[in-house]
Amino acid sequence: MTRNPLSKDATYSLEKIDKTAAGENPTLYPAVDWLDFVTRKVTTTQNYNLGISGGGQLAKYNVSANYTTDNGLLKVEPINDFNSNVRFNVFNFLSNVDINLTKSTQLVARVKANLQDYNGPPSSGTEAYGQAIRSNPVLFQPVYTPGENQSYIKHPLFGNFDDGQYLNAYAEIVKGYSEKRRSNLSFQTELYQDLSSIITEGLKFRGLLNVTRRSYFEQSRVYNPFYYTPVIDPVTKQVSSYFQLNPQTGTEYLNFEPGKRELTAVVYGEAQVSYNRTFAQKHGISASLISTLRNEVFTPQDQDENSLIKTLPKRNISFSGNASYIFDERYYAQFTFGYNGSEKFAAGSRWGFFPSFGVAWSVHKEKFMEGLWPTISNLRFRATHGWIGYDNISDERFFYLSKVDLNDGGRGYTFGLPKTGSYLLSGVSIDRYANPFVNWEISRQTNLGIDLGMFKGALTFSGDFYNQFRYNIVQNRAAIPASTGLQAPVRANLGEYKSKGFEGELSYTKSVTKDLYFQGRGTFTYSTGEYVYYEEPNFQYDYLSRIGLHSNQVRGYIAERLFIDDNEVFNSPEQQFGGEPVLGGDIKYVDVNKDGVINSNDRVPIGLPTTPEISYGFGLTTGYKSFDFSFFFSGLARTSLFINPIYYDVDDEKYGVAPFGSVAAPNAVLQVWADSYWSEEHQDIYARWPRLSQTPTNNNSQTSTFWMRNGNLLRLKQVDIGYNLNQSILKRYKMNGLRIYFSGTNLFKWSPFKLWDPELGGYGLGYPLQRVFNFGININI
């Protein structure tokens, strides 16, 4: 009733619920653990390496190859005569040849090949996981075994219901297989020329040319599964046969489904002239000029309105240089610049000049520090100030050009009647207006740093503080009203954002005895920021503005609790979200501006930014004789997490966590919510889920404090234990090394949020980070 006051048909009868709970007849009253049914727990991977190197005065060579096989965790249907499980082979090949052409000239040739072969189910692992989560557990079995009377059927009898429109994860996974092939080939030539003897002492030239070809295709072969439902014999009350639900759409034969195809060609060239010399033993001067050039051509797989733009080469070009002066290894000054060209702007704005300056002081080289050595073995202060330009203002290429579709079927019209004949005309649509004014986004940054080394470098610390001001941020003009009738947003370089932060790294190494050593390290970063300017409409209330807030600050409603009943709803401020009427058990929000309605004027900044402001890590490596042991923790802090209480997020293309949502592919219900939700029998105003509904209601899926959680997290990321076999034993078996190891990743996490891994964000039913245990032997011959 509370789910839908208009619906008179209960989905499951009491009889069905009782018999399913009893579990006596799984064919008629199934209770399927889909995840368990489609997956296996253990799989194997193999990894082989080969390396050869050698050479002499004239040339050196180095060849290495590597081969890995990963097997998936999915089950395979025995009736199919193909294997739909994941098998992923990767082959890497690397060859370097260094040739000394003259005494001062060196030529390097590198060849790199990376080949990836993937065979697997038609849906990816992530998709398969999601399908298992959204298959109905009580309406049908994944697959049925036909009796004698139907033994002529040569295809799997996948279970389904009604007209066969329900999602059956098992059928989706085993109904075919897909192939993906990727190859990356790269050829690189480098030339080093020492110009010391030709022009002047300390002058060098370096040139590099790289050609990369990437190709990728995927394709799948799938059949359309036939779905069945058991038929009950009215006399024996047992299953007599299976009835085919989709005779029209099922097929026994495989169909070909083309997938993504991509071919890319990249040419990259780099030339550098550098000069490095010390005069009078005290004045160190170095300077260099680098120019780079990159050309990437890509061929799109589909013919669409963007294909012309996609085929155009992507090009970048840059000149950069730096000059530095060091006095007596103590004082250091530097000037660098970048002069960058970007294809993303109109002709007048394509080139940007971005300089930066830096100074440093190595205090430990000063005379007065000599007394403190070796307690303080390194102390250095650094400061830089500079500008950087970003041309990455939009996902769209050629943002400055208008994008007009002169042949848009969706914006056309048809004249004439079906009987008399019709006249179809395509129309014109504008996806983007020409924007000749758009320009580089620029950030101005100041860095202050310190490097400290103590006890001959056993303890090192390095810390950096930065202060950044980013301006000319491209944003949509908010002040243009809908009544102008523009079809696309107009964007301009308007926004300003300032941020600051700190990064630090500390490490300590200690050898206790000949056999025992420790090495510890820790990292810490903190960053925060706020908008200084952001174009907005004239808001009625100050707290609606984004200015002064972090770029990842969420705005939403303040949830008070759940409404106790319908009467309370009628006597409270109206909550205007459209959709279904608000009823008892729905979330009650605070009327922040006290105007008697809850609407977008009641949204305030809630929680901390969704990206953590603090991230840190620490770990230890230790060894004793032939054993070694290491672990590493990583953590996140000062962040909020928002549960996504919807069925499917169209923008993110991810499924939310709201129960049910769709009849044919309902989201699984988490136990916490099954245990605590508002119902008419149990009007718990502090329940963890509001009134249940088949599809989430607009009122309950608003971003609010009801769904906000602390996103802090500390994770034991990696643990390794290894044992290296004794050299004398190895020699007997003519091996170079043998290591037996055990490693685990993502072993534990500590977090105030317990429902799922906070790194999944609000999408708790997403593919979880896996806890992996590896046991292996590594042999070197």
Next chain:
Amino acid sequence: MYKRILLILFPITLAMSSCNKFIDVIPDNVPVIEHAFNLRTEAEGYLATCYNRLPASTNTGGLPGYFSADEFWLNSTSNYSAGAYPGWYIAQGQQNSNSPLLNYWGSGGSGTYWQAINDCNVFIERVFTVPDMEDYEKERWAAEAKFLKAYYHYLLVRAYGPIIIKDENVPVFADPSESHVPRVAVDACFDYIVKTIDEAMPYLLEVEENPIIEIGRVTQVVAKAVKAEILVEAASPLFNGNTDMQLLKDDNGNPLFNQTYDENKWVKAAAACKEAIDFAHLHNKKLHVWTSPANFTVNGPNTQYKLNLRTAVSGEDASTETLWYDTRSIAGLGFQTDFTPRGLVSDANHSGITSFMGATLNMAQKFYSANGVPIDEDKTYPYAARYELTTVPNQNKYKYDLIAGYTTVRFHLDREPRFYGTLSFDGGRYLMLFNKNDADAINTDYKSTGNIKPSSPTGYTNTGYMVKKYVNIGNTYGSSNRHDVVPYALSF
């Protein structure tokens, strides 16, 4: 040594000069808006764009006319969301200012009718520059765009009352403040709309000449009819002296709704209606009459009349009654199945027949009695007993409308022919051309054991009423889910 440095610098400068070329990768003829007016065929596509934003008549979810005033009802909010059926949620009292349902005004540049007006303005500005067109055709096309611009303004006025008048576009990169213009009082809005239609009128075709390319286009017949409708709307108490709106004022304190009722607006509206009707008659537009095919037998006294009603809406042939067809949104399979009762032909399952558009009791009530009087006013009609069960007498006068000997509510008996021609209900009969004889019309039993029982969790009428006039009488149902519909065009 300088020579040597020059040797290095020379290639660098050479590289610099060719760099600008290197990053200029855009070919010269990337499509821009000017291309739309280089050729007559391109301009014709732009004219189609001006028509494009007309509300699609088959869009049951997105048009206020289907749901917003209780005309239809759906079976469950779980099956039919506010996103897809905003009109129905208005009927449920969910209209709100926070996230308005049926939001034609739009936010952040999404307002469909404003975009349409923008398109029309661009077209009117530029169509005269098309080189390969005769002047008279440019004038006619511009007049069509002008009419459409007025019509879009009218659609906005009808929904929002006082609106901004956008007779010309603001340049895209103008300062945003230039587009912050005040709303105009309702009377001035209507004046602008009527004036614009009048300006376009003389350049329009009188009536379509080539049916294939001109049915659906704006002609003088259309423009006069629409003008009459607009003037009736302007004269109606909604916009004529609506004192409910006396607090709605502009920044200078002037009321946006005229607060004095003006009788003269009705005189103007009546004159416009008369002119539109006379002009339509002159061009052979008149009330529609159904003609029976040769192999079809008509016995019932009202069959002709009932089929006149049905085919005037869903006839496949050009009906003489329709002045302005919506030729873009053809009422095909997807649309007609929503109105078709599932189970009309018992030997087929027809899971494709969605069958969820339920007409409301409120609407069924509004049809008159057999005496042509509202049922609550007809002294001979047993109004108080209308919901009691009764058995249909086996008499000739009921035979073509109801199942003889069938038990249903009194409410379904003794109603006007429009009731039987329009609605399908429990105990009624459903006539299709394949019946060959109106005596063989299909009996419809809406009870849970009957042929029109709810047979799918989503596709059933929640009210027990369905509307016949949206289902073409020539549709057929075969075995194995086969369902062929005859497509037709609705009118605006």
